[in-house]
Amino acid sequence: MFTHLKNESTGLTTCLIPASTQDVGSSCGNGLEKECPGKPDQKPLELYGVGGPTAMFSTDSPYLSSRGRIIKWFWDSAEEGYRTYHMDEYDEDKNPSGIINLGTSENKLCFDLLSRRLTQSDMLRVEPSLLQYPDWRGHLFLREEVARFLSFYCKSPAPLKPENVVVLNGGASLFSALGTVLCEVGEAFLIPTPYYGAITQHVYLYGNVRLVYVYLDSEVTGLDTHPFQLTVEKLETALQAANSEGVKVKGLILINPQNPLGDIYSLGELQEFLGFAKRHKLHVIVDEVYMLSVFEESAMYCSVLSLERLPDPQRTHVMWATSKDFGMSGLRFGTLYTENQDVAIAVASLCRYHGLSGLVQYQMAQLLRDRDWINQVYLPENHTRLKAAHTCVSEELRALGIPFLSRGAGFFIWVDLRKYLREGTFGEEMLLWRRFLDNKVLLSFGKAFECKEPGWFRLVFSDKAHRLRLGMQRIRQVLEGKSQVAEDPSSCLNQEPSGQHR
Numbered sequence: 001m002f003t004h005l006k007n008e009s010t011g012l013t014t015c016l017i018p019a020s021t022q023d024v025g026s027s028c029g030n031g032l033e034k035e036c037p038g039k040p041d042q043k044p045l046e047l048y049g050v051g052g053p054t055a056m057f058s059t060d061s062p063y064l065s066s067r068g069r070i071i072k073w074f075w076d077s078a079e080e081g082y083r084t085y086h087m088d089e090y091d092e093d094k095n096p097s098g099i100i101n102l103g104t105s106e107n108k109l110c111f112d113l114l115s116r117r118l119t120q121s122d123m124l125r126v127e128p129s130l131l132q133y134p135d136w137r138g139h140l141f142l143r144e145e146v147a148r149f150l151s152f153y154c155k156s157p158a159p160l161k162p163e164n165v166v167v168l169n170g171g172a173s174l175f176s177a178l179g180t181v182l183c184e185v186g187e188a189f190l191i192p193t194p195y196y197g198a199i200t201q202h203v204y205l206y207g208n209v210r211l212v213y214v215y216l217d218s219e220v221t222g223l224d225t226h227p228f229q230l231t232v233e234k235l236e237t238a239l240q241a242a243n244s245e246g247v248k249v250k251g252l253i254l255i256n257p258q259n260p261l262g263d264i265y266s267l268g269e270l271q272e273f274l275g276f277a278k279r280h281k282l283h284v285i286v287d288e289v290y291m292l293s294v295f296e297e298s299a300m301y302c303s304v305l306s307l308e309r310l311p312d313p314q315r316t317h318v319m320w321a322t323s324k325d326f327g328m329s330g331l332r333f334g335t336l337y338t339e340n341q342d343v344a345i346a347v348a349s350l351c352r353y354h355g356l357s358g359l360v361q362y363q364m365a366q367l368l369r370d371r372d373w374i375n376q377v378y379l380p381e382n383h384t385r386l387k388a389a390h391t392c393v394s395e396e397l398r399a400l401g402i403p404f405l406s407r408g409a410g411f412f413i414w415v416d417l418r419k420y421l422r423e424g425t426f427g428e429e430m431l432l433w434r435r436f437l438d439n440k441v442l443l444s445f446g447k448a449f450e451c452k453e454p455g456w457f458r459l460v461f462s463d464k465a466h467r468l469r470l471g472m473q474r475i476r477q478v479l480e481g482k483s484q485v486a487e488d489p490s491s492c493l494n495q496e497p498s499g500q501h502r
């Protein structure tokens, strides 16, 4: 397995540990500590990605280019949990002993509402323009609808404009496209950790863009008021460290509401972070894919598009998608909002490869324009169900005496299982993850989010109550040492990881 590379040009050691594209825990195998000796707490700056030669990866295919081998390596290394789950998915009737997936960030609570709405007769239209090559930014009727939708839900002070909208097949493609059009090969984005780890691949696989981590701590120290707090000082420190090592940082990625923390940035924080970016002429990608999944009434969410004035509108790019807020991760719909026409057009040009079918564009316009259904049916019910599911899991965690963080947004709880590790290492974290998987429950481990403290896990709660209960029961068995597999010496705990990532 190759987790370590030396960048010849900068002398920096870069650490490549993939996270799943499906947003579940990845598998890096055992011995992580050994392979990544530059522990984050000893070395404030650690970079992700490769700017230089690519041939140091696995040479397991004579058919692939060096790029192709890296791309395949990411897949092989990252998807183990997800693949294992798909081979043995839990099903109430057909496979009751299958794996319960509390690892993938999907909302499975509202399929009934969605299927009813999406099968109504107004959803299907076939006309020549929908079957022909489109404007690659997206059909105008859809961009107009997206602009109206975002103006309303983001509470923009003035109507947003269709010419600033580009639609494409999901947030992942948008990261990939933005990375490619904003950065040169080897340049980087700043990102606070823990973060939705698949962004590493999204920006790297096509664009060869890297990430510079802004490591956040669970410990509340100094001026911090809550765990894993992002501050401008931390952004400044990471940026200066990157600069001093010769790494060109082109932008900052903010996820709001945050994945995996569920944090929501206040208006003041947003303004400070955007001000920081403006001072350093950095682009800001603001990922708001969970903006309508704020289920706690007291949580005050504000979109960056609600600001009276963006500090640097030409360098501020907002993304939203239906994958999370509408529980449709399989439909593949995402959108960019940027005032920068060069960026919009460059991304649109890549939509030849990431575009949406005309029929889906039509459906999405119908959905987004149905404000009555969204406001009166879908959102209230979705929030009620998210809240109930969250209560169910958080009560279980409290009963188990497990500390956790959760701020009323998103589909996940950030769970502190540090006390269950025999030593505070990522190898131990991986072993615990495997014990859960062996006991048929999939979680995501903190390393997949580049959390610097071993022992944190993300637990997704947006699923039906009986699955949550069963999943929590299986978690409890592992933590109390009562699972079959945890005690079984022949369990896969003692075997090599099954990915081909060597």
Ligand SMILES: Cc1ncc(COP(=O)(O)O)c(C=O)c1O
Pocket (backbone or CB within 6 Å): 022, 023, 105, 169, 170, 171, 172, 173, 196, 255, 259, 287, 289, 321, 322, 323, 329, 332, 333, 334
């Ligand atoms: C914060 C965040 N952004 C983007 C994505 C990717 O979304 P999509 O499924 O639309 O590609 C995810 C998926 O988990 C996510 O959590």
